[in-house]
Amino acid sequence: MSTGIIILLCLALFVVIAVQVSKLSQLGSQIRGEEHVEIQNTNRNAWGMLLFGILFLVLCIASAWYYKNYMLGYGPHESASAHGGVLDSMFNLTLLFTGIVFVLTHIALFWFTFKYRYSPTRKANFLSHDNKLEIIWTVVPALVMIVLVIKGLVGWNAVMADVEPDEDYLEIEATGMQFAWLLRYPGADGKLGSKEFTKITSLNPLGQDWTDTKNLDDIQPSEIVLPVGKKVKVRINARDVLHSFDLPHFRVKLDAVPGIPTRFIFTPTVTTEEYREKLSKYPEYQVPSDPNEPDGPQLWETFDYELACAELCGKGHFSMRRLVRVVSEQEYEKWLAEQQPYYMSTIRNSDEDPYKGQLLNVDIKERKEAFEARFKSALESKDASGRIIKLEHVNFETGSARLTADSKYELENVAAMLKANPEIKASLRGHTDNVGDAANNLKLSQERAEAVKNFLMSKGVSSSRLTAKGFGQTQPVDTNDTEEGRANNRRTEIKI
Numbered sequence: 001m002s003t004g005i006i007i008l009l010c011l012a013l014f015v016v017i018a019v020q021v022s023k024l025s026q027l028g029s030q031i032r033g034e035e036h037v038e039i040q041n042t043n044r045n046a047w048g049m050l051l052f053g054i055l056f057l058v059l060c061i062a063s064a065w066y067y068k069n070y071m072l073g074y075g076p077h078e079s080a081s082a083h084g085g086v087l088d089s090m091f092n093l094t095l096l097f098t099g100i101v102f103v104l105t106h107i108a109l110f111w112f113t114f115k116y117r118y119s120p121t122r123k124a125n126f127l128s129h130d131n132k133l134e135i136i137w138t139v140v141p142a143l144v145m146i147v148l149v150i151k152g153l154v155g156w157n158a159v160m161a162d163v164e165p166d167e168d169y170l171e172i173e174a175t176g177m178q179f180a181w182l183l184r185y186p187g188a189d190g191k192l193g194s195k196e197f198t199k200i201t202s203l204n205p206l207g208q209d210w211t212d213t214k215n216l217d218d219i220q221p222s223e224i225v226l227p228v229g230k231k232v233k234v235r236i237n238a239r240d241v242l243h244s245f246d247l248p249h250f251r252v253k254l255d256a257v258p259g260i261p262t263r264f265i266f267t268p269t270v271t272t273e274e275y276r277e278k279l280s281k282y283p284e285y286q287v288p289s290d291p292n293e294p295d296g297p298q299l300w301e302t303f304d305y306e307l308a309c310a311e312l313c314g315k316g317h318f319s320m321r322r323l324v325r326v327v328s329e330q331e332y333e334k335w336l337a338e339q340q341p342y343y344m345s346t347i348r349n350s351d352e353d354p355y356k357g358q359l360l361n362v363d364i365k366e367r368k369e370a371f372e373a374r375f376k377s378a379l380e381s382k383d384a385s386g387r388i389i390k391l392e393h394v395n396f397e398t399g400s401a402r403l404t405a406d407s408k409y410e411l412e413n414v415a416a417m418l419k420a421n422p423e424i425k426a427s428l429r430g431h432t433d434n435v436g437d438a439a440n441n442l443k444l445s446q447e448r449a450e451a452v453k454n455f456l457m458s459k460g461v462s463s464s465r466l467t468a469k470g471f472g473q474t475q476p477v478d479t480n481d482t483e484e485g486r487a488n489n490r491r492t493e494i495k496i
């Protein structure tokens, strides 16, 4: 309360002082004469204005020069994409024309205010109309505009052109949402799977249709990794509001519009390493990247390309930054091979998996490779126990010697390996857990070993190479006290 009163009092005092000062200067000018004072004021203002104009122009040019190595398009920041040079040259041409106009108009503005300041001896010259002048300042800007627009159209058509149907390119997808970029790579088949917004769930943020097999190998990486020199087509989507896909160093920027997919095609030409190398030659980047750590890495060493959202899409807008790495073709292939398909890592056997509990081609392939590896190491093994291979995926229906449907894949692998190694003889060994009657278990294990033998014979393996023996519960490999242990003891082995 008291502060308010003090502020009010100060304001009142200030008004009183201002009134008194203006009265004083009026009295002064009456003593010295109005005319004289006015000329003096005008002169002071005119010189001040001229000085301001000169300082303003000098500082504009000096600051542009000073910051040139930080600006996109200059110094180390030449475009890192094939098309970027076209856009940079368009920008520079526009800057050249507008720069000339900017400097000339400002010189004229400040020079005129100085030269034509008030003088009692000068009379104004009235110029009502001048056709020549009108023509000049209409035609000259029109010609400049025509040049800029034509160059712009040619550039736009070149930059936004679609890929040719038979061209080699990598297609990836970026979907903006509040607040992240969801990235998708096509995986081994090179094709992105279909999606539908009604299928979006917390597990399936893009709404991918898992019955479309193209989706099963799609990858959702946390960064963009691109091979240098390869054409990239980015599908740009938005899930909620407007976002903008911005890769500033590649001069790639396009709005992500909900419901209207857009695309941008570009070819990165400079790897992250090469870009850092370029930066390292400029003193601006030879400083510690963290000022609190003077001996830490320098600015050029910590440089990374980035994907940003260039649309103010909400309060978490800043967090949409993603790392972008441009690497050699080999490094890219290596990185890609390390990525797990999103379906396999997150969806497989969840409630949203349409193939829950079923064997997929990838599983069959994986099991085949694993079995072949185990078979080969058993072939090379010197001791007897090393030549026993557990058939991991051969199972029987409970209490019976009937093979489950999925067992055939593993048994087909066994048959193939036996046929590929005709000198090998194999004994098939059935084992059970200790649940139930021991004599029954022995009989069941014998029947199961026979069932496997019969299957292999049906696949063309000669019966003279095969023996079948049941061991019942006599050779446990694990405890029979837990369900897990009992499951390990119920097994079929092949000894070669």
Ligand SMILES: [Cu+2]
Residues within 6 Å of the ligand: 176, 177, 242, 243, 244, 309, 310, 311, 312, 313, 314, 317, 320
């Ligand atoms: Cu955004």
